[in-house]
Amino acid sequence: MRTSTKLLLGLGALVATPIVINHMITKNAQARTPKRLSESTYNWEYGDIRYIAIGEGEPLVLIHGIYPGAGALEFKEIINELAQDYKVYVPDLLGFGYSDKPNVSYSAYFYVRLIHDFIQDVIGKPVIATASLHSAASLASCAKLNPDDFKKIILISPTGTNENIQMATDVEGKAKKALESPVLGTSVYHILTSKRALPEFFATEGLTSKPDPETLDELYLSAHAGGAGGKYPIAALLSKFFNGDIKTTLDELTVPHHIITGAIIPKSHLFALWSELGDTVATSLIEDAHLLPHLDKPEEFLATLKELIQL
Secondary structure (H helix, E strand, O other): OHHHHHHHHHHHHHHHHHHHHHHHHHHHHHHEEEEEEEOOEEEOOEEEEEEEEEOOOOOEEEEEEOOOOHHHHHOOOOOHHHOOOEEEEEOOOOOOOOOOOOOOOHHHHHHHHHHHHHHHHHHOOOOOEEEEEHHHHHOHHHHHHHHHHEEEEEEEEOOOOOOOOOOHHHHHHHHHHHOOOHHHHHHHHHHHHHOHHHHHHHHHOOOOOOHEEEEEEEEHHHHHHHOOOOOOHHHHOOOOOOOOOHHHHHOOOOOOEEEEOOOOOOOOOOOOOOHHOOOOEEEEEEOOOOOOHHHHHHHHHHHHHHHHHHO
């Protein structure tokens, strides 16, 4: 066999192998996608939003953060308890969980639009809402732009409270395109959402303690449901398209608001010490918890949340 032919065959194998692996990962995960109780679909203009709606009473919206494997499962420890007193809505944001995962321009403002439209179209009256991490920043911006949508907002460890936050540049824009690519981008996404990498992501970012096997499996299925489209918002996340300083937003917010976070100091530069916000934003600390206290210490978080909601 000629050398050139061998080279072409070798290159073909290099290209074909990750494609086959990516296909098998997606196929195997989709075969295990579970049916969730109390689930409905909101047909948003950019794709279908799957959400859990359970309970009776005043509407309470819980919005998960933005990270590999994110989805409504983030609130699994507290949904049923809250549903005893409220009508609880827990959406999978577009690009996450069991919602559609199209190739669109994901950004903080993109989710501001989704939150507003979801409240207007699905609920139809002012809500109490809570959101974590980057989604908390989007919720704060949404409340600033649409104050009539909200009675109160609770921000769980919001990002962007550090004045040293780095914004996306042309370099990040090129990185984002690479992470969105069919072969390389999909392969990177599958590495980030493997069962080995998911716990490391949590530990490295200080988001929560190591997930138990059941939660880890749920994260994995959430990341791979519907194919590899989850790579698009994660590409935006890694390329800093969700970064922003929300301190000004909080300063100008007219809707009642409060921060809940874990008392353990985060490792990531995306989070400031909450004392840097001064006396302008009330903050509750959950002892022995990281940035997702509703997963680390659900009972303590619930007690704090219920007290804040009832104020």
